[in-house]
Amino acid sequence: MTSFSDLNLDPKVLKAIEAAGYTTPTPIQAGAIPPALEGRDVLGIAQTGTGKTASFTLPMITLLGKGRARARMPRSLVLAPTRELAAQVAENFDTYAKGSRLKKALLIGGVSFKEQDMLIDRGVDVLIATPGRLIDHFERGKLLLTGVEIMVVDEADRMLDMGFIPDIERIFEMTPFTRQTLFFSATMAPEIERITNKFLSNPEKIEVERQNTTSQTITQILVEHTPKRRDMAAKDKREILRAIIERDGDDCRNAIIFCNRKTEVDVVAKSLKKHGYNAEPIHGDLEQSQRTRTLDGFRDGSIRFLVASDVAARGLDIPNVSHVFNFDVPSHAEDYVHRIGRTGRAGKLGTAYTLSTPSDAKYLDAIQSLVKTELPRGENPWTPPGVSKREEAAAEEEAPKRTSSRTRSRSKKVDAPAAETPQPEVKEADTRTKARNEARREQKPDTRNEPRTEARNQPRQQEDRSGASSSRSRGGRGRGGDRDNGPRVVGLGDHVPGFIEMSFEERRGNS
DNA sequence: AAAAAAC
Numbered sequence A: 001m002t003s004f005s006d007l008n009l010d011p012k013v014l015k016a017i018e019a020a021g022y023t024t025p026t027p028i029q030a031g032a033i034p035p036a037l038e039g040r041d042v043l044g045i046a047q048t049g050t051g052k053t054a055s056f057t058l059p060m061i062t063l064l065g066k067g068r069a070r071a072r073m074p075r076s077l078v079l080a081p082t083r084e085l086a087a088q089v090a091e092n093f094d095t096y097a098k099g100s101r102l103k104k105a106l107l108i109g110g111v112s113f114k115e116q117d118m119l120i121d122r123g124v125d126v127l128i129a130t131p132g133r134l135i136d137h138f139e140r141g142k143l144l145l146t147g148v149e150i151m152v153v154d155e156a157d158r159m160l161d162m163g164f165i166p167d168i169e170r171i172f173e174m175t176p177f178t179r180q181t182l183f184f185s186a187t188m189a190p191e192i193e194r195i196t197n198k199f200l201s202n203p204e205k206i207e208v209e210r211q212n213t214t215s216q217t218i219t220q221i222l223v224e225h226t227p228k229r230r231d232m233a234a235k236d237k238r239e240i241l242r243a244i245i246e247r248d249g250d251d252c253r254n255a256i257i258f259c260n261r262k263t264e265v266d267v268v269a270k271s272l273k274k275h276g277y278n279a280e281p282i283h284g285d286l287e288q289s290q291r292t293r294t295l296d297g298f299r300d301g302s303i304r305f306l307v308a309s310d311v312a313a314r315g316l317d318i319p320n321v322s323h324v325f326n327f328d329v330p331s332h333a334e335d336y337v338h339r340i341g342r343t344g345r346a347g348k349l350g351t352a353y354t355l356s357t358p359s360d361a362k363y364l365d366a367i368q369s370l371v372k373t374e375l376p377r378g379e380n381p382w383t384p385p386g387v388s389k390r391e392e393a394a395a396e397e398e399a400p401k402r403t404s405s406r407t408r409s410r411s412k413k414v415d416a417p418a419a420e421t422p423q424p425e426v427k428e429a430d431t432r433t434k435a436r437n438e439a440r441r442e443q444k445p446d447t448r449n450e451p452r453t454e455a456r457n458q459p460r461q462q463e464d465r466s467g468a469s470s471s472r473s474r475g476g477r478g479r480g481g482d483r484d485n486g487p488r489v490v491g492l493g494d495h496v497p498g499f500i501e502m503s504f505e506e507r508r509g510n511s
Numbered sequence B: 001a002a003a004a005a006a007c
Helices: A011-019 A027-037 A052-064 A083-096 A113-122 A131-139 A156-161 A165-174 A190-199 A230-251 A262-274 A288-299 A333-340 A358-371 A389-401 A406-415 A431-443 A445-460 A462-469 A480-485 A504-510
Strands: A042-045 A076-079 A104-107 A126-129 A150-153 A180-185 A204-207 A218-224 A255-258 A279-282 A305-308 A323-326 A350-356
Touching: A011 A052, A011 A083, A027 A042, A027 A052, A027 A180, A027 A204, A042 A052, A052 A076, A052 A083, A052 A150, A052 A180, A076 A131, A076 A165, A083 A104, A083 A126, A083 A288, A104 A113, A104 A131, A113 A131, A126 A131, A131 A165, A150 A165, A156 A165, A156 A180, A156 A190, A165 A190, A180 A190, A230 A262, A230 A323, A230 A350, A262 A279, A262 A305, A279 A288, A288 A305, A323 A333, A333 A350, A333 A358, A350 A358
Parallel strands: A042 A180, A042 A204, A076 A126, A076 A150, A104 A126, A150 A180, A218 A350, A255 A305, A255 A323, A279 A305, A323 A350
Antiparallel strands: none
16 A cells, blocks of 8 residues: 655655645545656546545645746646635645745635735745636736646636636646646546647546545435425525524534525525524625635634535535535535535535425436435424424315315314414404404413414524433434544545644644 | 626
């Protein structure tokens, strides 16, 4: 078995790897590092979580160790699709280039040009960028890419999804054709294939087994719900979300809650906050400073719930995420895989809930055929207020033979035992129903009103969280404390070093 | 149908 010390890496890099607690490279690292060190092009087919980032940062640091950067002429370039991923790559360089004199700059949008300009002017060895901001700098004449010796394209398939491929081609053409290219993609779509044929020369191809989406470390649970009306789905799902959080108690240490739309992200985050939960939103319409702050806060545990758009679905390496919620069923099946992959990392256990309504059926089918399993159905812990289980069942039976009259169906509901018709729905014309309701309320005031109010208020109180956790037996899954004693794994992909568990602030403080 | 990324 290879170890890092067999890989011809710079002794200083080896020392940094050792300090981070690693001895054995992951398959992608073992496959990509040797050819990269020989100066060959590399085509890596691998997803995040396989140790991909280190498979290019480690050889880059080693190769760039000799030589010095000239002003405005970076010696290497790493392109990433999102700002957060670019920042993550930059952190990786910080970790492993500690002993070296390499200078780096992070060029991402949403922050001022000033600092970035200064760094470029002074000369950098490593430039890490999102395509838009890089091209912007280039067009301002602040940047020359003719000195690029190594170019890395990370998450190419996502770049394709985001329409970045023309930009990537443009950037390729601004660099010298003698450069070394390291190219990473989770899939080889035809368009990706075309690009690699055009810009890579005789690459060493390393394919790492597709990450097991039904990984044993992730428990997937589907929670189905049929809203009374279609427009109530979102509101109902917010209730269900809170009910699950309460039910799972301490097991749900933290969670990423994915929504399909940015507006929904805002609504869900606001709603959780209103109910006393520690939650923050993250999506592309928010200020970059806030995005960074929120992600740091989630990483260091000061934020318990990260409500996110798909900006956070891929590649982000946040260890110790206990739960992922698909508040919305993702409409691209691939995204499901990426989203739930934010938990169950580094051999630890994770739970991924997906909330679905009948209108999601089509997307759900696509997901299930992609992951080649039927998602196990879990219990929906939330009951709509005023609707007993019994009545729910009755209503379902009733549904097929329902006749036209709304009034009739409503009065039926009222007749059912323990029913509570929502007051706003009772029209003045319906005086008989109203009177009946009032009479019933007088007869049994506590059994109807009290529990309902309490149930609604319960999650509001912070104390209730610990209260709920005492009864968190979790349907016999019996995992309790074994989250931290999961299967033993080695290498930079699965094993997570201590520093990753720290916030960026803390890491800076350490260096 | 929407998200991401440049000003």
